[in-house]
């Protein structure tokens with residue numbers, strides 16, 4: 001099992017993927033399955049894949065979850081990650097710690113960015129894939145002052161802020 005590639009799928013990836021028994025292992029977490037089933041878009045296909053173990057459910061460790069939270073805080077992605085996203089990244093990180101070759105499949109920009117920072121590989125479902133880790137800053141749309149921590153209103157002028165990539 002060691003060294004074998006594991007694909008870790010988020011909600012969008014789950015909905016668009018075809019599941020067939022094969023050499024690659026496919027993993028997700030309960031919270032993602034809940035989102036997929038709640039959406040009611042493809043429950044039958046997903047439940048079949050789960051019952052035949054074509055997709056395996058993993059429960060992330062507390063230490064990995066804490067590592068993911070800390071990393072997402074550093075990159076500024078934490079406010080944009082759902083509980084399902086955080087659990088998914090933690091489950092992926094568990095696999096990485098276990099010596100596996102992990103690919104996170106997601107179109108979510110913040111999820112991809114945090115995954116890269118954690119040392120995971122990322123693959124987009126259909127859209128763009130982040131190629132490098134980004135640091136975000138928050139810039140006031142009115143006066144242009146920038147902040148390194150997430151905030152929605154500028155403390156100087158009260159203007160709205162927008163998240164932009166920090167130029168290094």
Ligand SMILES: [Zn+2]
Nearest residue numbers: 140143154157
């Ligand atoms: Zn301002």
